[in-house]
Amino acid sequence: MVQQYEFSLKEYSYGFHLVTEEVLRNIPSLPKEGVLNLFIKHTSAGITINENADSTVLSDFRSFFRDWIPENYPKFEHTYEGTDDMPAHIKASVIGQSLTIPITNGRLNMGTWQGIYLGEFRYSGGRRRFVAIIIS
Amino acid sequence: MVQQYEFSLKEYSYGFHLVTEEVLRNIPSLPKEGVLNLFIKHTSAGITINENADSTVLSDFRSFFRDWIPENYPKFEHTYEGTDDMPAHIKASVIGQSLTIPITNGRLNMGTWQGIYLGEFRYSGGRRRFVAIIIS
Amino acid sequence: MVQQYEFSLKEYSYGFHLVTEEVLRNIPSLPKEGVLNLFIKHTSAGITINENADSTVLSDFRSFFRDWIPENYPKFEHTYEGTDDMPAHIKASVIGQSLTIPITNGRLNMGTWQGIYLGEFRYSGGRRRFVAIIIS
Numbered sequence: 001m002v003q004q005y006e007f008s009l010k011e012y013s014y015g016f017h018l019v020t021e022e023v024l025r026n027i028p029s030l031p032k033e034g035v036l037n038l039f040i041k042h043t044s045a046g047i048t049i050n051e052n053a054d055s056t057v058l059s060d061f062r063s064f065f066r067d068w069i070p071e072n073y074p075k076f077e078h079t080y081e082g083t084d085d086m087p088a089h090i091k092a093s094v095i096g097q098s099l100t101i102p103i104t105n106g107r108l109n110m111g112t113w114q115g116i117y118l119g120e121f122r123y124s125g126g127r128r129r130f131v132a133i134i135i136s
Numbered sequence: 137m138v139q140q141y142e143f144s145l146k147e148y149s150y151g152f153h154l155v156t157e158e159v160l161r162n163i164p165s166l167p168k169e170g171v172l173n174l175f176i177k178h179t180s181a182g183i184t185i186n187e188n189a190d191s192t193v194l195s196d197f198r199s200f201f202r203d204w205i206p207e208n209y210p211k212f213e214h215t216y217e218g219t220d221d222m223p224a225h226i227k228a229s230v231i232g233q234s235l236t237i238p239i240t241n242g243r244l245n246m247g248t249w250q251g252i253y254l255g256e257f258r259y260s261g262g263r264r265r266f267v268a269i270i271i272s
Numbered sequence: 273m274v275q276q277y278e279f280s281l282k283e284y285s286y287g288f289h290l291v292t293e294e295v296l297r298n299i300p301s302l303p304k305e306g307v308l309n310l311f312i313k314h315t316s317a318g319i320t321i322n323e324n325a326d327s328t329v330l331s332d333f334r335s336f337f338r339d340w341i342p343e344n345y346p347k348f349e350h351t352y353e354g355t356d357d358m359p360a361h362i363k364a365s366v367i368g369q370s371l372t373i374p375i376t377n378g379r380l381n382m383g384t385w386q387g388i389y390l391g392e393f394r395y396s397g398g399r400r401r402f403v404a405i406i407i408s
Contacts, residue, residue: 002170002272004240008148031407034274035405037171037236037308041247048365051315054348060358061365075199078192086196093197093253098236100309100370102403104276109403111313117365131238131245133171135187135407136208136274138306138408140376173372177383179323211335214328222332229320229333229389234372245326267374267381269307271407 001031003134008127014084015062018052020115024108027132034103034136036088041129044088044122046095052115061119065091088121095119103134137167139270148256150220151198154188156251156259160244163268170239170272177265180258182231188251189223197253201227224257231255239270273303275406280399281353284392286356287334292387296380299404306375306408313401316360316394318367324387333391337363360393367391375406 003061007026009019023038030036040047051057069090078086099116102109118128143162143193145155159174177185187193205226207219214222235252238245254264279298281291290336295310312319323329341362343355350358371388374381390400 004169004238006240006245033276035407037238039236039238039245041245041250042319043185043247043249049315049369050361050365054350057361058360060348060350061362062361064341064345067347069200073200075203076196078190078196086193089186089193090197090200093186094230095365096232096368097185097250100236100311100372102276102309102311104278104403108315109278109311111315111401113315114313114369129247131240133238135171140305140374142334142376142381173374175372175374175381177381179321179383179385182317205336209336211339212332216331222329225322226333226336229322230366233321234366235385236372243346265383267376269374271307 001136005132008129009118011127012118014123016058017118017120018058018115019118020052020121023116030103031136032106034134036101036103036108037133038099039131040097041131044085044092045125045128046092046097046119047099047101047118048095048119049110049114050117051113053113066074076123084123091121106131137272144265145254147263148254150256150259152194153254154194154251155254156188159252166239166242167270170244170270172237172244173269174208175204175267176233177267180221180228181261181264182228182233182255183235184253184255185219185235185246185250186253189247189249189257220259225254227257247267266269273408277404280401281390283399284390286351286395288330288389289390289392290330292324293388295388302375303406303408304378306406308373308375308380309405311403312369312373313403316357316364318364318369318391318399319371320367320389320391321371321382321386321388323385325385328345356395363391364392377392
């Protein structure tokens, strides 16, 4: 059985954000056993799983990725959408645009410290759109 | 219901290439609702999703990844298959070797600007082989 | 049909390790056709697919990733769990925490040179826990 839900999250600022609870509020119900495929319909934001406890993990992600792909990278030609755009595209592909998470006993079967991160790589990315597919 | 299709794409040059249409031509039909798992059977090429409109995004991806993992990286020991080989392995794992894309109303439910990229990280990678799994 | 198996692997040292056979020993049986979703329940280790033949590929992965995210990165604030912790979180998200692999004729349908890698990014990560979901 395959169920689909399409929804938007609220707008987030540049950086990484823990969105597990907001994602789950957009999915009416989880089956007892199955799998969740979460997909983000954008090319300048990504989703990943990481630590859900200490907010400095989120800010350290932002610092590291910001330094890693500088906005003034001299070889970038795709600059007319802003200097944050091309770094955002690359970060989105490195972090990824889909997640596959097991569902067990009616809950996401993640580790104790795991949560869903949104990586917002534009300065004004707006509300991002998602598709959740549940297979059970 | 799970359907499988195995196929090769044509040979691509070193760099990133938009392959959405060529992938779809190798999948006989999409269900009304479901999910596509696309898998590349190689360790020196990868697949990701990114912008389908401006070709400078593709060339900027190539420039950035080429600089990021230099072919003459002094600590690399795995060099007997060519200096492009070890950087290709790492890039393949960073970009990823599978995609999960929702299918809605008989079409891939990607965002307006999303397309499937092949990252060809060898200079002569040959034709790459894929498995598409459709769950509906 | 969706089947689930949860298990731990033995403890691995810091670096990359080929774990295909050990993963398969923890999954009672594969269907004739389907797909395997493998998920790691941690935020400081990751899983990816890469070359299964030459062990220098594994050690070159370790060297490159160790240099790429230095433990003494000056902007990191999340340091109280050890200097290896924050680099481990970022590497885990870059490598990824789930894999989707086709199953054909009762076997994982990977390429000849593909194997499942565990990226252990802590110095003492302990035994890592996984969920395997098989859809057929």
